[in-house]
Amino acid sequence: MSDLELNPLFARADEVTSFPRHRIPEVGSLPETAYQLIHDEAMLDGNARMNLATFVGTWMDDYADRLYSEAFDKNMIDKDEYPATAEIEDRCWRMIARLWNAPDPDHTLGTSTVGSSEACMLGGLALKRRWQHGRRETGKSTERPNIVLSSAVQVCWEKFCNYFEVEPRYVPVSEEHRVLDGHDLDSYVDENTIGVVVIMGVTYTGMYEPVAEIAEALDEIQSRRGLDIRIHVDAASGGMIAPFLQPDLEWDFRLPRVASINTSGHKYGLVYPGLGWIVWRTREDLPEDLIFRVSYLGGDMPTLALNFSRPGAQVLLQYYLFLQLGMDGYRRVQGATMDVARYLAGEIGKMPDFELWSDDPDIPVFAWRLVGEDARTGGGVRRGRKWTLYDLSDRLRMHGWQVPAYPMPDNLSDMTVQRIVVRNGMSHDLATLFVRDLRTCVHYLDGLDAPLPSSAVGGHGTGFHH
Numbered sequence: 001m002s003d004l005e006l007n008p009l010f011a012r013a014d015e016v017t018s019f020p021r022h023r024i025p026e027v028g029s030l031p032e033t034a035y036q037l038i039h040d041e042a043m044l045d046g047n048a049r050m051n052l053a054t055f056v057g058t059w060m061d062d063y064a065d066r067l068y069s070e071a072f073d074k075n076m077i078d079k080d081e082y083p084a085t086a087e088i089e090d091r092c093w094r095m096i097a098r099l100w101n102a103p104d105p106d107h108t109l110g111t112s113t114v115g116s117s118e119a120c121m122l123g124g125l126a127l128k129r130r131w132q133h134g135r136r137e138t139g140k141s142t143e144r145p146n147i148v149l150s151s152a153v154q155v156c157w158e159k160f161c162n163y164f165e166v167e168p169r170y171v172p173v174s175e176e177h178r179v180l181d182g183h184d185l186d187s188y189v190d191e192n193t194i195g196v197v198v199i200m201g202v203t204y205t206g207m208y209e210p211v212a213e214i215a216e217a218l219d220e221i222q223s224r225r226g227l228d229i230r231i232h233v234d235a236a237s238g239g240m241i242a243p244f245l246q247p248d249l250e251w252d253f254r255l256p257r258v259a260s261i262n263t264s265g266h267k268y269g270l271v272y273p274g275l276g277w278i279v280w281r282t283r284e285d286l287p288e289d290l291i292f293r294v295s296y297l298g299g300d301m302p303t304l305a306l307n308f309s310r311p312g313a314q315v316l317l318q319y320y321l322f323l324q325l326g327m328d329g330y331r332r333v334q335g336a337t338m339d340v341a342r343y344l345a346g347e348i349g350k351m352p353d354f355e356l357w358s359d360d361p362d363i364p365v366f367a368w369r370l371v372g373e374d375a376r377t378g379g380g381v382r383r384g385r386k387w388t389l390y391d392l393s394d395r396l397r398m399h400g401w402q403v404p405a406y407p408m409p410d411n412l413s414d415m416t417v418q419r420i421v422v423r424n425g426m427s428h429d430l431a432t433l434f435v436r437d438l439r440t441c442v443h444y445l446d447g448l449d450a451p452l453p454s455s456a457v458g459g460h461g462t463g464f465h466h
C-alpha cells in the first residue's frame with residue numbers, strides 16, 4: 001500500500017509530505033501536521049448518530065466533555081495517586097448495588113471494568129472458583145466444569161468458556177422458546193454446573209430472559225436433585241433500563257439465586273465507551289482468593305479486574321450522570337428512548353413486509369424479519385419479493401443509516417432478522433425521517449425487475465455480536 005499523502009495546503013516548508021502507512025516514520029512532524037492527517041482520516045468513520053446498530057453511547061453533554069478532558073490522564077488502578085477517583089468508583093458500584101436491590105450494599109463487593117465483557121469474565125470466574133471450592137471440600141473432581149447459557153449469548157461468554165476452560169452448554173433458541181426460559185433446564189445441569197447465565201436484553205433481539213422463572217426452575221431442581229446452582233445476570237443493557245422502566249419486574253438481587261450482575265456503563269448507563277460494572281450479591285459470592293490488595297492511602301484496598309492500568313475518567317462520568325440526572329432523570333431519558341423505540345417498532349410492524357420478533361420491546365431494542373421469509377436467503381423470493389434484509393440494510397446505508405441484518409443463533413440460524421438499537425440522541429424527529437427513508441428503500445427494492453446478485457446467491461450471512 002502507498003504512503004499517506006499530506007494535502008499540500010497543510011504542508012509546511014521542509015516538512016514531510018507523506019507518512020509510511022505501517023512503519024513509524026523515521027522523522028516526526030509538527031503537531032498540527034499530524035493532527036490534520038488523523039483528523040481527516042477519522043472523518044471517514046460513520047456518523048454515530050445514524051448508527052442504529054450499536055448499543056454504545058456516542059454523545060454526552062458539554063459538562064461531561066469538560067470533566068472527560070480534565071480526567072483523561074487518570075489511571076483507575078493507581079488508587080494511591082487518585083484516591084478521589086477510587087472513592088467515587090466505590091460510591092458508584094454501591095449506588096448500582098442499591099439500584100439492583102442487593103441485600104446489604106454497604107458490605108458487598110463490586111467494581112468498574114472496561115465493559116460488560118470483562119465484567120462477565122469476572123462473574124463467570126467467581127462462579128467457577130466457588131464451585132471448585134465446594135467440590136474440593138467434598139473431595140470431588142474439579143476437572144469438568146460447565147455453564148448453562150442460551151445459544152443467543154453475546155460472544156464474550158464464548159470467550160469466557162474458551163479462555164477459562166468451562167464447557168458451554170447452550171440451550172438453543174427456537175420459535176417456541178425465543179429466549180432461555182427455564183424449559184428443559186433439568187437436562188442441561190449436573191453436579192459440574194458452575195452456574196446459569198441469564199440475559200437481560202438479549203443482544204440479537206433485545207428481549208429479557210425471565211430470571212424469576214429460571215430461578216424457580218432451579219429451585220425445583222435443587223429440591224429434587226440437591227444441586228444448588230447460582231445465576232449470573234448479564235444485564236449489559238437491561239441493567240440500566242429495568243430499574244427505571246420496569247421497577248416491579250423481579251430480575252435482580254431480590255431473587256436469592258442471583259449471585260452477581262453486570263452492566264455496561266457505556267450502554268444505557270449513558271457514558272462514553274470504556275465502562276462496565278459488576279456487583280456481587282454478598283461478599284461470600286466472590287471467593288476471597290480472586291481478590292488482590294493494592295495500596296491505598298497507606299491502607300489496602302480490594303481490587304479485582306483482568307486489566308491492570310485502565311482509564312479512570314469514565315467512572316467520573318458515570319458519577320456525574322448519577323448526580324446530574326438522579327433516578328428521575330434516568331427514568332425520563334430511558335422513557336423517552338423507549339417511546340422512540342415503540343414508535344419505530346409500531347411503524348415497522350405495520351409495514352406489510354415485516355413481522356416484529358416480539359410484540360413490545362423490553363429495552364429500546366427490537367428486531368424484525370420478513371413476512372413469509374425464505375430463511376436461508378434473508379427473506380427471499382417467496383411472495384414474489386426480490387430482495388432480502390441484507391439488501392435493505394445496504395440500501396439504508398446509502399441514506400446514512402446503519403441497520404444490521406444478521407442470522408439468528410442456533411437453532412434459528414436459518415432465519416435472518418434486522419435490528420434497531422435506539423439510544424439517547426435518536427429523537428422523534430430523526431425516527432420519523434428514518435421511517436421515511438425505510439419506506440423509500442422498500443419502494444425502490446419492490447420495483448426491481450430481478451433479485452439483486454447478493455440475494456440470488458443467498459449472500460452475506462455473517463454473525464453479528466454487538
Ligand SMILES: Cc1ncc(COP(=O)(O)O)c(C=O)c1O
Nearest residue numbers: 115116117154203234236264466
Ligand atoms: C448481553 C450482552 N453481554 C455482553 C456484552 C458485551 O458488552 P461490552 O461491549 O460492554 O463488553 C454485550 C454487548 O452488546 C451484550 O449485549
